[in-house]
Amino acid sequence: MSPAPALLIRDAELQSGARVDVRLAAGRIEHIAPGLQPRDGEAVIEARGRALSVGLHDHHLHLMAHAAALESLPCGNPVIGCVTGFAELLLMRARMEDPTAPGWIRGVGYHEGVAGPIDRRWLDAVAPRVPVRIQHRSGRLWILNTCALRRLGVDENDTESNRETPLERIDGRLTGRLFDGDDWLRARLAGTYPSLARTSETLARLGVTGVTDAGARNGRSEFAHFVAERRDGRLKQDVLVMGSAELDRLADAPGIRVGPTKLYLRDAELPPFEDFCHAIARSHAARRPVAIHCVTRGELIFATAALRQCGPMRGDRIEHASVAPPEALELLRDLNLTVVTQPHFVLERGDSYLDEVAPEDLPWLYRGRGFVQAGIPLAAGTDAPCGDLNPWTTMAAAVSRRTRKGSLIGPDEALSPAEALALFTGDANDPGGPARGIESGAPADLCLLDRSWEAALGDLAAVGVDATIKDGRAIWRRG
Incomplete structure (x- = not known):
């Protein structure tokens, strides 16, 4: 890519309150001062006193899952609201498909509050002639109808081969429920990776210039897909890629870097302690920190015990820390661990919690x-598509601590608006560390808001973005 042309942002408000002009050249901030005059041929953005921020970094999301979700049917509260609405939505979608050459109906975000613990029979009654697979909100469960099972080559009567699959059986009959079977499903679908263009554009509209992809299964092929999407211009943001040991010996590419090893814990199926310690030690030996998924007390205690046994490495982090009682804080602090959390789940899921x-x-x-x-x-990520992709909503939730129905959960945990903003302004490799600043020589990754800093911090949920600049180029501008 050719060097970014010079760009001048005039009369922008910094978070300090100063009103300045900011000149960008060669992908960097060249000069900050009031009263700068445009050079010949230099593009100009008139800020007119609006707030200028560093570009946001989402420290935990799933790019390809979000891209797939954009093409999927939303199946959770409050989108559906009731069992009748859910059934009608599926039925309407099924009627749109051609049963002689059907594609998939792929649903995401399902929760039992919509229609209870649905299974294959329930889906068959609504959409018997089109393959349907519905993903539970937890991300750990798929529910498939009979047509979908046949599309995947599953023989109802072949109990021997089906014994090796994660498909649930009750009294010898397949229920259509597939637990922790993403690898099994992916192998049978044999699909290509989705384009990231729509997801990237949405991120740009929100002021996001970088993300950390938190996929535990990311390996060589996923990394190559990110590189290709970035190279070909469909992916505008930088990506720090978490994933498996396959990433250990991969070289960073322009805009795409290898990140921590992602380790996943589940209370119901914790690994042998020594095996988990070995996984941490192996990652550290490869000079990669670990990022450990912890959503329960038990998982958090298990993770911190293993890190204490192995010895922590700079950059080790806990993802979610969904339940962190007082005794856990001492463990996290003593091990110098970073927490990357999702306060917007209080808003989105709080009434269920x-x-x-x-x-x-x-x-x-x-x-x-x-x-x-x-x-x-402390830093934050949206966990999209499990959560809303909008980081401003996450910031607002960190301040309000309210559910959609207005109930308070943990009001003493509320952050100030400035602290909430800082959840998304740390460096990708140092989430929770010092916020990146707008200063000469810094990367020209910026976002221009649609209002002043006073108005933005007064109502984070209402913030809009007028321009997003990556490496000195405007990757999105309003209008």
């Missing part, structure tokens, strides 16, 4: 203030 989460755990859900006061580096 009030019914489903043990009362003693509710105060410690997706904490904010507690981590900050304990001196634990």
Whole structure:
């Protein structure tokens, strides 16, 4: 790519309150001062006193899953709302498909609050002639109808071969429920990776110039896909790629870098402790920190015990830390671990949490203030498509701590608006560290908001972005 042409942003407000002009050249911030005059041929953006921020970095999302979700049917509350609405939506979509040469109906974000614990028979009653697969909100469960099972080559009567699959059987009959079977499903679908263009454009509209892809299964082929999408211009953001040991010996590419090893824990199926310690030690030996998925008390205690046994490495981090009671904070602090959390789940899922989460755990859900006061580096990611891709919504949720119905969860965990913004302005390799600044010589990754800093920090959820600049180029401008 040719060097970015010079660009002048005039009369922008910095977070300090200063009103300045900012000149960008060769992908960097060249000069910051009031009263700069345009050079011949230099593009100009008139900020007119609007707030200028560093470009946001989403520290935990799933790019390809989000791209696939854009082509999928949303199946969760509050989109559907009730069992009748869900059935009608599926039926309408099924009628749109040609049963002589059908594609898939792919649903995402399902939760039992919509229509209960649905299974193959339920889907068959609604859409018997089109292959349907519905992903649960947790990401760990797919529900498939009979047509889908046949499309995947599953023989109902071949109990011997089916014994090796993660498909659930009750009384010898397939229920259509597939637990933790993404690898099995991916191998049978044998599909190509999705274009990231729509997801990248949405991120650019939100002021995001970089992301961390948190896929535990990311390997050579996924990394190559990110590189190709970035090279060909469909992916505008930089990507730090978490993933498996396959990434250990890969070289960074322009805009695409190898990140931590992602390790996944589940309370119901914890690995042998020594095996987990070995996985951490192997990653550290490869000079890669680890990022450990922890959503329960038990998983967090298990993870910190293993890191204490192995010895932590700079950059080790805990993903989600969904339940972090006071005794866990001391462990996290002593090990110098970073937490990357999702406070918007209090907004998006909080009303369900009030019914489903043990009362003693509710105060410690997706904490904010507690981590900050304990001196634990804290950053955030949207976990899209499991959560809303909009980081401004996440920031607002970190401040309000309210559910969609207005209930408060952990009000003492609320952050200030400036602290909430900082969740998305740290460096990709140092989430929770010092926020990146707008200063001479820094990368020209910026976003121009549609309002002043006072107005933006007063209502983060309402913030819009007028321009997003990556490497000195405008990758999105309003209008």
